[in-house]
Amino acid sequence: MSIWAGAVAIIGTLGMVAAGLFAARATRAAAAATAEATRAAAQATAEPAQRQADLAAFKEIRDELQKEVVELRTETGRLRAVVRAFAGYVAELSGLIRDSGITPPEPPPLVDEYNRTGV
Numbered sequence: 001m002s003i004w005a006g007a008v009a010i011i012g013t014l015g016m017v018a019a020g021l022f023a024a025r026a027t028r029a030a031a032a033a034t035a036e037a038t039r040a041a042a043q044a045t046a047e048p049a050q051r052q053a054d055l056a057a058f059k060e061i062r063d064e065l066q067k068e069v070v071e072l073r074t075e076t077g078r079l080r081a082v083v084r085a086f087a088g089y090v091a092e093l094s095g096l097i098r099d100s101g102i103t104p105p106e107p108p109p110l111v112d113e114y115n116r117t118g119v
């Protein structure tokens with residue numbers, strides 16, 4: 001009977017070592033799965049905040065660009081008004097010169113184009 005007791009003790013010991021190895025392996029796998037789940041949860045939690053930060057930055061950029069566009073449109077409108085006024089003034093001066101019997105010089109091509117097209 002002592003052989004059987006020794007065999008059982010040896011098999012029991014080997015079984016416990018094998019069980020320990022399987023438990024350690026399962027623990028490592030569980031730890032890796034837990035770490036991955038924690039990382040995914042942190043990323044999912046941070047993503048809406050990042051999207052909000054991106055949206056706020058985009059809105060700020062958009063507002064600045066809209067302000068700049070309004071300023072440029074205002075400036076362009078003002079410059080067009082100045083060009084129209086100047087063109088009328090020059091046309092009036094050219095008429096006065098012609099009335100005095102003097103032929104005014106030919107305008108540059110760009111001025112001539114403006115006088116023809118208004119653009």
